[in-house]
Amino acid sequence: MYFDVVVAGGSVAGLLCAREIASKGFSVLVIEEDYEIGTPEHCGGLVSIAGLEELGIIPFRKTFEHMIDSAEITSPNGNSFTINSKNQKVVEISRRELDKQIAFQAQKNGAVIKVRTSFQEITDTGIRTNEEKIDCKILVDARGVSSLIHKDRTGILSSAQYEIYSNWIKKGKVEVIFDQEKFPGFFAWIIPSGEGKGKVGVAGRGINVAETLDKILEERKNFSVIRKIFAPIWIKGPIDNFVEGKIVIVGDAAGQAKPTTAGGIFTSGMGGVYAGQAISKFLETNDKTVLEEYQRKWMHRFGKEFEKQSLARKILERIDNNTINKLFESITPEITKEISEKDDFDFHTGSIIKLLGVKGSLKTAQTLIGGELKKLLS
Ligand SMILES: Cc1cc2nc3c(=O)[nH]c(=O)nc-3n(C[C@H](O)[C@H](O)[C@H](O)COP(=O)(O)OP(=O)(O)OC[C@H]3O[C@@H](n4cnc5c(N)ncnc54)[C@H](O)[C@@H]3O)c2cc1C
Incomplete structure (x- = not known):
């Protein structure tokens, strides 16, 4: 043949x-x-x-x-901000x-x-x-x-994603949750596929993704898992x-x-x-x-975009929960408004730079992540 x-x-x-x-x-x-x-x-x-x-x-x-209308990003201490993502025209x-x-x-x-x-x-x-x-x-x-x-193997993380039914999944609203102790170097996510149904997932370095995801769900309560997948991701x-x-x-x-x-x-x-x-x-x-x-x-x-994303990833892998919490405190309504208006889903490092407090005055984070941050800006 x-x-x-x-x-x-x-x-x-x-x-x-x-x-x-x-x-x-x-x-x-x-x-x-x-x-x-x-x-x-x-x-x-x-x-x-x-x-x-x-x-x-x-x-x-x-x-x-x-259509995805909004993305809620949550810090380890439970603070969150929401981006209006209507302009980005993202779909599930x-x-x-x-x-x-x-x-x-x-x-x-x-x-x-x-x-x-x-x-x-x-x-x-x-x-x-x-x-x-x-x-x-x-x-x-x-x-x-x-x-x-x-x-x-060093670029591979394990991920788990369950398809679930639950009344806390809201149509059009994606959630991203950061916690460096629970999901080091990555995050947990909720992607709706409609009102009351969607996909909940997690990835992180060196964690048992199934146990971690089970814990997230136990904390949220009221859900039924209808499908489980485990797959490697490359970062x-x-x-x-x-x-x-x-x-x-x-x-x-x-x-x-x-x-x-x-x-x-x-x-x-x-x-x-x-x-x-x-x-x-x-x-x-x-x-x-x-x-x-x-x-x-x-x-x-x-x-170029992937190079910047890799730098953003290096920053994420180095900062601790305390720093993330502080970064979240520095995010003003003006920053979220600007990201809502200008962000591009496929080329999103511009938004990451804004979120890292470059426009604000967050000295602690900037000192911690200074080297990478300078490269990310250049
Ligand atoms: C949990 C999870 C959530 C994700 N969410 C998103 C998202 O929301 N948005 C997004 O853009 N991306 C997302 N991704 C990434 C996205 O799925 C991948 O980037 C995309 O599928 C890559 O496509 P691909 O064709 O390169 O490889 P894959 O989709 O991985 O396909 C590879 C194919 O090769 C086949 N194969 C493997 N070995 C052989 C073999 N020896 N012979 C024949 N066939 C073989 C496999 O069966 C598979 O069908 C997610 C990934 C994961 C794991």
Whole structure:
């Protein structure tokens, strides 16, 4: 069997990559080891409408019913502030449906998709799956964080996310809770999927995420868990080389999820799109150097923002609860208003800088995080 390109991993990045390659008339096979595209869903589903549009996905009409209006951010001592996020046009979507929609686009363009088929190894002429040998010119590694586990474990955190029903989940209101003792270096989140239902999750360095999430829920009371998922997230930014010989790495497998939140629908998805365009060019010209355009294009678009996000992450990993509590005290209504008006969901370090009290006068925090803060500002 021969395909110009085999894509290992049938999720957002792999499917978008396949869609682009197939649209140029080349043969492409997507192999997905799970038994269904989009399942098991391991995502909060938060994404900007602008991001979806740029990925070439026309959101379903019902997507707009899940607009996120506000985000409440809570400090370890329980203080909180709320950002009005209406301007950012962020929606909560079902990844199950999104991935299937992209799979449909890819198939319509001519891609072949096979589920319950896993990539096993590279051969001299292509790859071997659990079923057979397939010859190809290019292998796209779109296997998500699982592809990084053998490369670098230091950028990986465990996460748990439960789908729950509860009367304290409010439609349109995302919650983010910081506590460096309970969830070091990350946070807990609540993402509604409607009134009284949604996803509650947590990640953190060196913690038992299941126990931590159970505790959060016990404290809140009145809930039913209807689904549990446990998945690794990558927070270390892009890997050094997106292209290694005839292997092109895309999406979370290339570290294209945001270092701040590990969100990657848009940024990993764009990795798939840019890679697909570069691979098509390579297949047209047989010139391997055009593959490098993919990394250059992705870095040009997201490199600076990801660098700043990594610095923001370093700050978060260094500060303690006391400092976070003090930072929260310095957040004025003017700052939250400015963020509400100007924040960009996909390029959000501008807001982080504002929240770090740069505009205020928080000397303690600035002394503690001075070095990184200066770099973040420059
Ligand atoms: C709990 C959680 C919440 C999240 N919430 C958000 C959010 O709200 N917004 C956001 O933008 N991002 C979020 N993310 C991140 C987002 O899910 C990822 O960035 C995105 O799914 C990355 O897409 P991908 O195609 O690169 O990889 P993945 O979606 O990880 O897909 C990789 C695919 O490869 C398959 N695979 C693995 N090994 C093989 C193999 N050997 N052979 C064949 N197939 C294989 C897997 O089964 C999987 O389908 C969240 C992640 C987690 C874990």
